[in-house]
Amino acid sequence: xxxxNEAAMKAPVSFYGEEGRFKGIFSWxxxxxxxxxxxxxxxxxxxxxxIGVILGILMRINLISPGKFISERTYNSLFxxxxxxxxxxxxxxxxxxxxxxxxxxxxxxxxxxxxxxINLMSWWFYMIGGAIVILSIFTGGGAPDTGWTFYAPYxxxxxxxxxxxxxxxxxxxxxxxxxxxxxxxxxxxxxxxGMTFFRMPLFCWxxxxxxxxxxxxxxxxxxxxxxxxLERAFAIGxxxxxxxxxxxxxxxxxxxxxxxxxxxxxxxxxxIVTEIFPVFAKRTIFGYKAIxxxxxxxxxxxxxxxxxxxxxxxxxxxxxxxxxxxxxxxxVPTGVKVFNWIATLYKGSIQLDSPLIYSLTFIFxxxxxxxxxxxxxxxxxxxxxxxxxxxxxxxxYTMFGGAGFGFFAGLHYWYPKxxxxxxxxxxxxxxxxxxxxGFNILYFTMFILGLEGMPRRYFQYQPxxxxxxxxxxxxxxxxxxGLILMFGNxxxxxxxxxxxxMNPWGGKTLEWTIPSPPPAENFEKIPVIEHGPYKYE
Amino acid sequence: MFIPEASNSALKVDSTFTSILIIEVILLAxxxxxxxxxxxxxxxxxxxxxxxxxxxxxxxxxxxxxxTLLVLVMFYLGWKSFDIIRRVPKEVMTIGVTARxxxxxxxxxxxxxxxxxRVPMGQPVKMLLTSADVLHSFYIPAFRIKxxxxxxxxxxxxxxxxxxxxxxxxxxxxxxxxxxxxLSKVIVMPxxxxxxxxxxxxxxxEKPAGQxxxxxxxxxxxxxxxxxxxxxxxxxxxxxxxxxxxxxxxERVITADEKYIKRSVTDPGADIVKGYPNIxxxxxxxxxxxEQIVEYLETLK
Ligand code: HEM
Ligand SMILES: [Cu+2]
Ligand SMILES: [Cu+2]
Numbered sequence: 001x002x003x004x005n006e007a008a009m010k011a012p013v014s015f016y017g018e019e020g021r022f023k024g025i026f027s028w029x030x031x032x033x034x035x036x037x038x039x040x041x042x043x044x045x046x047x048x049x050x051i052g053v054i055l056g057i058l059m060r061i062n063l064i065s066p067g068k069f070i071s072e073r074t075y076n077s078l079f080x081x082x083x084x085x086x087x088x089x090x091x092x093x094x095x096x097x098x099x100x101x102x103x104x105x106x107x108x109x110x111x112x113x114x115x116x117x118i119n120l121m122s123w124w125f126y127m128i129g130g131a132i133v134i135l136s137i138f139t140g141g142g143a144p145d146t147g148w149t150f151y152a153p154y155x156x157x158x159x160x161x162x163x164x165x166x167x168x169x170x171x172x173x174x175x176x177x178x179x180x181x182x183x184x185x186x187x188x189x190x191x192x193x194g195m196t197f198f199r200m201p202l203f204c205w206x207x208x209x210x211x212x213x214x215x216x217x218x219x220x221x222x223x224x225x226x227x228x229x230l231e232r233a234f235a236i237g238x239x240x241x242x243x244x245x246x247x248x249x250x251x252x253x254x255x256x257x258x259x260x261x262x263x264x265x266x267x268x269x270x271x272i273v274t275e276i277f278p279v280f281a282k283r284t285i286f287g288y289k290a291i292x293x294x295x296x297x298x299x300x301x302x303x304x305x306x307x308x309x310x311x312x313x314x315x316x317x318x319x320x321x322x323x324x325x326x327x328x329x330x331x332v333p334t335g336v337k338v339f340n341w342i343a344t345l346y347k348g349s350i351q352l353d354s355p356l357i358y359s360l361t362f363i364f365x366x367x368x369x370x371x372x373x374x375x376x377x378x379x380x381x382x383x384x385x386x387x388x389x390x391x392x393x394x395x396x397y398t399m400f401g402g403a404g405f406g407f408f409a410g411l412h413y414w415y416p417k418x419x420x421x422x423x424x425x426x427x428x429x430x431x432x433x434x435x436x437x438g439f440n441i442l443y444f445t446m447f448i449l450g451l452e453g454m455p456r457r458y459f460q461y462q463p464x465x466x467x468x469x470x471x472x473x474x475x476x477x478x479x480x481x482g483l484i485l486m487f488g489n490x491x492x493x494x495x496x497x498x499x500x501x502m503n504p505w506g507g508k509t510l511e512w513t514i515p516s517p518p519p520a521e522n523f524e525k526i527p528v529i530e531h532g533p534y535k536y537e
Numbered sequence: 538m539f540i541p542e543a544s545n546s547a548l549k550v551d552s553t554f555t556s557i558l559i560i561e562v563i564l565l566a567x568x569x570x571x572x573x574x575x576x577x578x579x580x581x582x583x584x585x586x587x588x589x590x591x592x593x594x595x596x597x598x599x600x601x602x603x604x605t606l607l608v609l610v611m612f613y614l615g616w617k618s619f620d621i622i623r624r625v626p627k628e629v630m631t632i633g634v635t636a637r638x639x640x641x642x643x644x645x646x647x648x649x650x651x652x653x654x655r656v657p658m659g660q661p662v663k664m665l666l667t668s669a670d671v672l673h674s675f676y677i678p679a680f681r682i683k684x685x686x687x688x689x690x691x692x693x694x695x696x697x698x699x700x701x702x703x704x705x706x707x708x709x710x711x712x713x714x715x716x717x718x719x720l721s722k723v724i725v726m727p728x729x730x731x732x733x734x735x736x737x738x739x740x741x742x743e744k745p746a747g748q749x750x751x752x753x754x755x756x757x758x759x760x761x762x763x764x765x766x767x768x769x770x771x772x773x774x775x776x777x778x779x780x781x782x783x784x785x786x787x788e789r790v791i792t793a794d795e796k797y798i799k800r801s802v803t804d805p806g807a808d809i810v811k812g813y814p815n816i817x818x819x820x821x822x823x824x825x826x827x828e829q830i831v832e833y834l835e836t837l838k
Contacts, residue, residue: 317623336597342571345572350579364569378611381557
């Protein structure tokens with residue numbers, strides 16, 4: 001890559017020291033710099049993640065001894081708020097809004113995103129949406145108690161504060177649409193000279209595929225939730241059967257968004273590990289085009305499989321068969337990615353640092369997620385396992401084991417670039433081990449509970465499930481300890497960490513050619529690109 | 538397996554599960570051991586010079602085609618067993634299921650009704666499912682099947698119970714506060730015993746009319762008659778007792794007389810007993826039924 005090395009050596013002021021129009025906190029919350037917005041998103045998203053984790057642990061505590069610490073009503077709100085926070089406030093905005101915002105422009109050799117002010121607005125919408133969701137817990141008829149899926153007609157009839165929470169979620173949806181629009185335009189318009197689509201780092205490809213999904217699918221969610229609000233307020237009769245509405249229509253409309261949303265969650269994580277493998281194997285990526293096109297085909301086929309959430313809903317058997325078939329087909333491009341990542345390790349020179357450890361764990365956990373997904377995508381097995389803890393195990397492996405661990409991999413990989421400091425590698429490894437052990441004790445047990453027939457969203461249960469519930473809860477404590485260690489390491493290293501060099505891992509993509517942390521405008525001079533992103537000699 | 542296999546569907550589901558699990562464990566083992574092997578074999582400590590292999594069209598085709606075939610096999614296994622599980626035989630006994638917050642009501646062809654499901658062993662049974670209020674899902678883990686109960690719609694499932702015994706029935710579609718308490722049992726009986734039970738004249742002679750109404754309307758999903766606390770207050774000793782209620786948010790103490798009991802049924806939100814949530818639905822009851830309910834509650838001392 002042709003880079004102005006001298007300019008980089010002089011190390012201009014980093015974006016943290018940038019003199020803007022505003023001072024103090026306002027220099028952040030009114031900043032249109034993609035890196036500041038990325039950091040603000042990161043802080044907010046990880047805060048919500050922590051709240052969600054605490055709620056999850058409270059649920060697990062209830063399940064050791066139902067009713068002793070937490071009432072039925074509270075439990076139902078706990079899983080609802082936990083789900084809403086983890087989905088809409090953590091994992092959907094997660095990687096694109098934080099790491100994507102920070103790194104996408106840098107990776108394609110640009111100074112910022114295409115619409116910096118819309119970018120700031122998306123952050124504000126996110127914060128407003130988050131605030132409204134939190135507000136809905138404490139006001140009105142009490143915290144929402146519908147589950148994160150807001151199924152009709154229960155969501156229409158419950159006296160809990162559902163409408164307000166839905167308003168919050170709609171705000172979050174718009175924030176997501178803005179980010180998507182921004183990224184699509186940025187990738188089309190702001191690539192550096194010579195940066196063709198096929199010279200882009202694969203993280204950009206994954207954000208590109210994600211962005212299209214965000215823009216095309218999220219409006220459906222906004223409309224659907226709006227209809228629920230209208231139905232609650234004016235009893236119109238879209239979904240309420242006593243008014244002639246159809247509750248299964250709601251399920252369709254909800255999952256037409258929410259299944260593609262699964263790919264909004266996972267594609268960026270796949271993008272991150274795709275960046276990490278070549279860097280830590282010190283060789284080029286295996287199958288660049290295969291990985292890029294599999295992202296697009298996952299995003300595309302992701303639209304056609306929503307019905308697999310409804311195999312027992314009363315939908316026609318023919319529809320069930322077709323949805324099952326397409327569901328199995330989506331597994332293929334996902335498999336292609338996994339095989340290419342592993343092939344990237346072949347004949348490399350592998351440096352087993354924490355970003356790679358998290359990436360390998362991502363593959364392992366996400367494989368379990370995907371394979372368990374095939375089990376519940378199987379028509380006859382779905383009749384058995386739908387609505388049980390098998391599902392709870394499956395989606396935690398997908399969203400937490402997959403998207404979550406991909407996020408953690410990215411945090412470790414780019415931490416030095418974002419903060420200008422190194423974290424403690426040994427602590428990072430201990431934290432990883434603790435998280436990994438805790439995670440599997442917590443969630444693998446759920447597969448077994450599901451096979452034993454334990455239904456999900458149950459405040460209490462029959463005695464035969466007790467032992468596994470206790471094991472699972474112990475896992476949640478180990479996991480929590482690991483997470484505290486990981487975040488503790490990050491926070492401590494902000495102050496105590498060694499200064500990070502420009503390129504601590506020997507990466508070849510553009511972010512490693514500028515100082516850590518990057519200057520406000522990223523590049524003194526926009527680079528000219530002459531070859532693909534992973535050129536190792 | 539993890540739980541009893543008590544029906545034809547359970548056997549089908551479990552054999553499908555085993556085949557698919559075997560394929561998957563092999564796949565996971567290959568992926569994981571390849572990762573571990575490469576990390577060890579090509580570790581940086583071995584100081585080998587990395588090779589920049591850009592890809593291989595041949596391999597891409599191999600690992601697209603083989604997984605495609607594998608998932609098609611899995612899909613087919615699922616479809617085949619699904620088809621059997623869903624195709625109702627000609628000669629079946631039909632039982633209606635009405636789900637409501639938060640109890641089950643089973644209605645037989647001869648007009649018998651009960652809250653516990655009894656089925657004859659070895660004879661195909663078709664369940665016609667519906668719901669009186671929100672979505673529910675009728676699930677018998679020992680039979681490995683479930684189907685949602687949708688208001689104003691009829692769904693179905695069928696099975697042949699193969700093992701005598703008593704098995705759990707769960708609701709697996711979240712339906713509000715009492716979801717996790719919406720349980721029942723299915724009792725699989727030898728055909729003769731079942732026939733005897735089925736043919737026996739309705740037990741209603743022994744049961745007071747009021748009790749039958751409570752069972753049918755689903756009141757006992759939330760209230761008990763033996764003094765234990767469920768989602769709503771118990772009926773035992775209620776009649777004539779002093780109750781602390783919230784009326785329009787104001788606390789007051791009233792006597793649970795006939796008027797109070799009738800109002801609690803026709804307008805459940807008017808006086809809310811302190812310490813309980815305001816979630817009782819308005820149920821359609823006739824005046825005569827109301828009288829019978831009150832009469833019955835009077836006897837629960
Ligand atoms: C320590 C971390 C966590 C713990 C202990 C935890 C635990 C739980 C438990 C016990 C349930 C409810 C099971 C039930 O009653 O059905 C649940 C539901 C759920 N969790 Fe988590 N979880 C954690 C992290 C996460 C993460 C990171 C995500 C997403 C990225 C997530 C997403 C969800 C969702 C979507 C639901 C479903 C809520 C619903 O049924 O409406 N969780 N979790
Ligand atoms: Cu899905
Ligand atoms: Cu239920």
